[in-house]
Amino acid sequence: MSKRRGLCLVLAAPSGAGKTTLSRALLEQDDALLLSVSMTTRARRPGEKDGTHYHFIAQERFDDMVAAGKLLEYARVFGRSYGTPRGPVEAALTAGQDVLFDIDWQGFHQLRAAMPGDVVGVFIKPPSLEVLRQRLIKRGDTPEQVEERMKHAEAEISHAAEFDYIVENHDLDVALADLRAILRACRLATKRQG
Numbered sequence: 001m002s003k004r005r006g007l008c009l010v011l012a013a014p015s016g017a018g019k020t021t022l023s024r025a026l027l028e029q030d031d032a033l034l035l036s037v038s039m040t041t042r043a044r045r046p047g048e049k050d051g052t053h054y055h056f057i058a059q060e061r062f063d064d065m066v067a068a069g070k071l072l073e074y075a076r077v078f079g080r081s082y083g084t085p086r087g088p089v090e091a092a093l094t095a096g097q098d099v100l101f102d103i104d105w106q107g108f109h110q111l112r113a114a115m116p117g118d119v120v121g122v123f124i125k126p127p128s129l130e131v132l133r134q135r136l137i138k139r140g141d142t143p144e145q146v147e148e149r150m151k152h153a154e155a156e157i158s159h160a161a162e163f164d165y166i167v168e169n170h171d172l173d174v175a176l177a178d179l180r181a182i183l184r185a186c187r188l189a190t191k192r193q194g
Helices: 019-029 059-067 086-094 105-114 128-139 145-158 174-187
Strands: 009-014 033-035 071-077 080-085 096-101 120-124 166-168
Touching: 009 019, 009 105, 009 174, 019 033, 019 096, 019 174, 059 071, 059 080, 071 086, 071 105, 080 086, 086 096, 096 105, 105 120, 120 174, 128 145, 166 174
Parallel strands: 009 096, 009 120, 033 096, 120 166
Antiparallel strands: 071 080
């Protein structure tokens, strides 16, 4: 009997919806889930480790990888490039490993186009825009950052219906249980079996 093919689990959400907290908790509870480490051309911040937080590379190398089709998805954000290298993801899926992606709705569409049949998208939604605003304020964002993120949040939420699942993060434990149930069901899907 052959091994189950891994899957790509994409979590997308507006800033402040709890995606990073949920991602970390899911990774801590599930040894069979790997985090996809993106490449970026931005400078490394204090405390960041190459290969753990990001693969930090020069813009020229990034552009060469795009031209060679070596990235599954990529984007330019605030003058810096970000993308997912194809090789490690394909190797993990072939080995039966599942890979968690923390990317936006545009990256989700690119990834799904690059790997049809292997991608499951979950949109993490805040209970309301006002709750989202309060979370951003509570975490210490400046008033300008809050307003900028709120503008982006409304645009991002408008794409929620394009995902396979929507999880409302009104309670972290409930949202995490929902994500675990989605992952388990997707792993058991007939098409994932060897």
